[in-house]
Amino acid sequence: MAMYWRKTWPFHMLLLPALILCIVFQYIPLFGVVIAFQDYQPWLGIKGSTWVGLDHFRYLFTYPDGKQVIWNTLIIAAFKVIMNLFIPIVFALLLNEVRKIFFKRVVQTLVYLPHFLSWVILGGIMLDILSTEGGIVNRVLHSFGINSIFFLGNGPWFRFTVILSDVWKEFGFSAIIFLATLIGINPALYEAAEIDGATRWQQVKSISIPLILPIVIVVATLSLGRILDAGFDQILNLYNPLVYSHGDIIDTFVYREGLNNGQFSFGTAVGLFKSLIGFILIVISYRLAYKLANYRIF
Template sequence: MSKRWKLQLPLHLMIMPGLLLILVYQYVPMAGLVIAFMDYVPARGLFGSEWVGWDNFEYVFQLPDIWRVVGNTLQIAVMKIAAGLIFPIIAALLLNEIARMWFKRALQTMIYVPHFMSWIILGGILIDLLSPGKGMINDIIAWLGWEPQFFLGDNRWFPYVLVFSDTWKDFGFNTIVYLAALTAINPDLYEAAAIDGANHWRRTWHITLPGMRAIIILLLTLSLGQVLNAGFEQVYVLYSPQVYESGDIIDTLVYRMGLVNSQFSFATAVGLFKSFVSLLLISISYWMAYRFAGYRIF
């Protein structure tokens, strides 16, 4: 055991910075969750504020807009998960068919670049593109003879703008993950299927997709844990009071309650409720991945 410890010591030292970051920024702040059960006043601190039990949660669930906000969060998050699953798989399958390596790598780079841009930059680009007065998209719509649309100020369009822009930004990353999964498929399977008379679509359906199943289940399972995270930074950059009806999510509600209106206890109660539901959903997703696909992450 002493010899094994000496061999593994460099690995433990390498992982220590990451563990310290998680400890400092993820676990230590959990002590502040007690604010959800207090009438928290910053001047009095955690030990001087009055304990109110479940009153903050009762107040939160009596808010007139809380269920609309929860509904918006679920709708946007589920659409993002679905788009983030389907489009990267399609892109990976298409890129895998490209024979010229230089062209394939160029396309991979092009679709991957938006992943490195912040939502501040992409938000400015989207605002310019979708502007009802001088945006390029509305110029094209007007040229086709249709009525220009206020995409970022219309409740009918805003959720779909969020889903489209989020998919555009991040699907390049998952595409590369799926391409890596494709390299693990034995080429002999394709040759055997071709000899048996299977056409291209049959080989894709019976060999390629089953070969990607493990990584698909992994990414889907991990994404289910984020079903109540509809993307605060993106929504905060793009939304406005005109689209609160369709674009206001739990995280933006927490922001306005906690930081803008200084209702720290209520904001913490909403955040704790969201974390509890996320824990429940990710536990169910782990169980489903093992139950129906025989796949275990841990």
């Protein structure tokens, strides 16, 4: 053992800088979450601020709008998580069947471009294309004899718009990981299937889908951790008083409540609450994946 150490210690030393950086920037700041249980005042610091126990958490749940905000978050985020998993998979499977490499590349590039646009810009664009007076979407609806829809000013339609536009923005980018997995599948499997007389559909069903399933489980498990992230940037840029009842989410609420008024403790408490729920969900889904699919992620 001593011999082993004498020979290999420099390799271990190589880990040290990364380890130190990780501890300094990832773990030490973790102690900052104690301010979630304090009435934190910047000039008093963590040592001087008074302890208030679970007051901030209680505040979130007893706040008149608290339930509505949590409910909105869950609905919007749940739909986003499901759609952002399902649609990229379907898209990746379809694109994988495309024979023309050029066409495939062009489509792939085009669909992941929106990912790089910020919601500040898209917010303005959406206001215009979804306008009830001359917006392109409503004009198309008109030509089918459908009445104008006030997408951004009507609660249920607002949710629909938020979810759909998020999927539109992200599905191309999310599909990359599935496409990469599909490309990595051994062509011999397909060749063998073809010789055995399998149709394309049968090949997809029996080769492609089973082989990307592990990755799907990983992505699904990780995305469950974001179940309380309904998309702060997006909602902040699109919402308005007309749709507060259907569109106000935890993050926008904390933004107005915490940051605008400098309530650090409250903001931290909500952040901690969200992380905790996310953590629990990840653990559960990890267990489920292991039990049902006998698959270990970590």
